[in-house]
Amino acid sequence: xxxxxxxxxxxMVLQHGSLCKIHFINYFEDKVxxxxxxxxxxxxxxxxxxxxxGGKDSLTVLYLTKKYLEFRNIPMDTLFALAIDEGxxxxxxKTLVDLRQFCEEYRITLHIIEAKQEFNYTLDExxxxxxxxxxxxxxxxxxxxxRYLLNKYARKYGATKVITGHNLDDEAQxxxxxxxxxxxxxxxxxxxxxxVQEHKLFAQRVKPLYFCTEKETRLxxxxxxxxVEFIECPYSNQGLRSYIQTMLNDAEQNYKGIKQGIINSxxxxxxxxxxxxxxxxxxxxxxxxxxxxxHQEICNACKIKNGLAAV
Amino acid sequence: xxxxxxxxxxxxxxxxxxxxxxxxVKELLGQLKINSETVLVIRNSEVITEDETLADxxxxxxxSVVSGG
Numbered sequence: 474x475x476x477x478x479x480x481x482x483x484x485m486v487l488q489h490g491s492l493c494k495i496h497f498i499n500y501f502e503d504k505v506x507x508x509x510x511x512x513x514x515x516x517x518x519x520x521x522x523x524x525x526x527g528g529k530d531s532l533t534v535l536y537l538t539k540k541y542l543e544f545r546n547i548p549m550d551t552l553f554a555l556a557i558d559e560g561x562x563x564x565x566x567k568t569l570v571d572l573r574q575f576c577e578e579y580r581i582t583l584h585i586i587e588a589k590q591e592f593n594y595t596l597d598e599x600x601x602x603x604x605x606x607x608x609x610x611x612x613x614x615x616x617x618x619x620r621y622l623l624n625k626y627a628r629k630y631g632a633t634k635v636i637t638g639h640n641l642d643d644e645a646q647x648x649x650x651x652x653x654x655x656x657x658x659x660x661x662x663x664x665x666x667x668x669v670q671e672h673k674l675f676a677q678r679v680k681p682l683y684f685c686t687e688k689e690t691r692l693x694x695x696x697x698x699x700x701v702e703f704i705e706c707p708y709s710n711q712g713l714r715s716y717i718q719t720m721l722n723d724a725e726q727n728y729k730g731i732k733q734g735i736i737n738s739x740x741x742x743x744x745x746x747x748x749x750x751x752x753x754x755x756x757x758x759x760x761x762x763x764x765x766x767x768h769q770e771i772c773n774a775c776k777i778k779n780g781l782a783a784v
Numbered sequence: 785x786x787x788x789x790x791x792x793x794x795x796x797x798x799x800x801x802x803x804x805x806x807x808x809v810k811e812l813l814g815q816l817k818i819n820s821e822t823v824l825v826i827r828n829s830e831v832i833t834e835d836e837t838l839a840d841x842x843x844x845x846x847x848s849v850v851s852g853g
Contacts, residue, residue: 474833
């Protein structure tokens with residue numbers, strides 16, 4: 474099949490036609506830049522922290538954030554990358570090699586924060602201990618740690634926004650997960666700009682790849698020749714997300730546009746969810762142990778820390 | 785006619801020679817029970833789409849779209 478805009482061979486079949494390499498790259502970048510502009514994800518006065526892991530999504534969003542800043546003549550010293558090393562053997566260390574190389578090549582400052590330094594345990598060490606008492610899955614602990622460390626160190630390094638590589642698939646999965654578990658309050662925190670309220674203890678999280686599918690993002694990273702090695706997290710199949718991911722991919726294969734439909738439907742009701750969450754919101758407090766944001770006296774990261782200290 | 789197609793999967797890092805009686809990439813993925821949403825198909829260093837016709841002794845690499853994390 475040939476590109477709908479020229480005679481070249483296509484590399485991707487989209488809902489409304491096929492695109493060759495050059496026109497696909499243009500389409501992808503245009504979509505990301507339009508998302509940034511439409512939702513005002515980046516302001517010229519922002520200091521930007523890109524949450525990076527070394528995977529296709531974070532390298533793509535890092536590269537395109539840099540390109541957007543160049544395009545808008547915003548000084549590059551407003552940008553840095555922040556990676557969290559959770560301590561998962563045979564996994565994270567390898568993706569960080571690609572990330573270090575990428576940041577060197579594109580001259581982007583990189584900070585790496587180790588969970589072991591902060592919590593005295595790697596995820597591999599903490600999971601069996603926490604799981605024994607609470608039945609928590611590794612992704613539950615990892616999620617709490619990552620959000621905590623990203624927010625804490627993004628603020629520490631002066632960021633006003635945290636840019637994440639969440640793509641359309643990630644978002645569609647999160648929407649369905651919240652729907653399946655009736656977490657409508659959590660759903661209000663989704664969208665291209667994360668969160669319900671602005672607060673001095675939170676660095677606002679934004680998602681420039683919000684309308685890019687996982688397949689499009691992988692193709693973009695490939696065509697741009699970003700060094701992305703496929704390495705699977707040893708814990709990746711243990712959560713509800715993995716189940717929903719398979720379910721949505723099966724649906725998408727048979728009914729093109731399902732994932733986009735989920736996003737569009739969600740965006741139509743998101744203002745109502747945010748309004749309700751604002752009315753009923755719990756006050757954000759400072760954790761009495763670490764002074765990081767919490768909805769209760771002690772934040773979730775400190776609860777895990779306390780659980781580990783009690784062993 | 786039955787074709788022999790060499791398929792390397794990034795996810796498992798395994799290479800297999802597949803006997804294939806169909807014509808297109810889409811049919812091959814169907815035979816292998818691989819969801820086309822989860823892979824990019826590479827032939828001779830180029831990305832090919834699902835409608836592409838395959839030839840005997842083609843060598844394909846299936847890149848995983850789904851993140852490993």
